Amino acid sequence: MTRIKICGITRVEDALAAAHSGADAIGLVFYDRSPRHVGIAQAERLAAAVPPFVTVAGLFVNAEAAFVREALANVPLDLLQFHGEETPQYCTQFDKPFLKVVRIKAGVDLLQCASDFHSAKGLLVDAHVEGIPGGTGTAFDWALIPKQLPLPLILSGGLNEKNVAAAIKQVRPYAVDVSSGVEAGKGIKDAAKIAAFIQEVKRVDSVRNRGEQA
Numbered sequence: 001m002t003r004i005k006i007c008g009i010t011r012v013e014d015a016l017a018a019a020h021s022g023a024d025a026i027g028l029v030f031y032d033r034s035p036r037h038v039g040i041a042q043a044e045r046l047a048a049a050v051p052p053f054v055t056v057a058g059l060f061v062n063a064e065a066a067f068v069r070e071a072l073a074n075v076p077l078d079l080l081q082f083h084g085e086e087t088p089q090y091c092t093q094f095d096k097p098f099l100k101v102v103r104i105k106a107g108v109d110l111l112q113c114a115s116d117f118h119s120a121k122g123l124l125v126d127a128h129v130e131g132i133p134g135g136t137g138t139a140f141d142w143a144l145i146p147k148q149l150p151l152p153l154i155l156s157g158g159l160n161e162k163n164v165a166a167a168i169k170q171v172r173p174y175a176v177d178v179s180s181g182v183e184a185g186k187g188i189k190d191a192a193k194i195a196a197f198i199q200e201v202k203r204v205d206s207v208r209n210r211g212e213q214a
Contacts, residue, residue, distance in 0.1 A: 002168055002201050003175035005057065006182060006194060008036035012049045014189035021195045025055035027081065030063065030071055035186035036179065043075045057081050068094055081124065088117050097121045099154060104140045114151045122152035124177060142171050161196040165204040176201060
């Protein structure tokens with residue numbers, strides 16, 4: 001079963017729409033240059049609204065360690081997601097499960113990244129757009145992803161209800177992560193798009209399962 005994360009949540013109604021449609025996780029962006037940025041007080045309200053068994057991930061980009069600790073002290077984050085040039089030592093200091101994000105372009109060695117960040121819960125792969133650490137809505141060449149990785153792979157970058165089935169069939173990721181592909185505007189989610197995206201993931205999973213059992 002392909003897990004699903006809806007990232008860049010800024011409103012309680014969007015968090016609830018994601019949870020009620022069947023998302024496994026939501027993402028809160030603690031990066032002030034992002035149009036989907038949330039402050040700590042806002043993030044606290046959002047996390048409080050999330051029902052049980054939905055993971056709340058906090059996204060950081062080259063943040064001061066003190067700021068990450070402040071967020072953790074105030075927001076019940078289940079998972080940290082690091083989008084910058086953070087080192088393995090930086091990522092592990094918070095004693096919290098984390099994902100390391102790798103922006104993919106020719107020459108990036110995902111196997112080496114998996115080795116360097118072996119204590120991560122997974123690698124999240126996204127498109128490389130110069131100067132923008134994520135949320136670009138840009139896809140990349142999925143053929144650049146190795147077939148076998150020692151860590152769970154979370155696929156991001158330009159996904160939407162129209163291409164997620166092809167992505168899952170080709171990459172077979174542990175999870176898919178979407179932000180702009182389910183938005184009405186930057187930081188404003190569209191409940192119908194969220195539902196359609198999740199339904200498409202579940203549909204392709206069902207088709208794959210029937211094929212594997214046949």
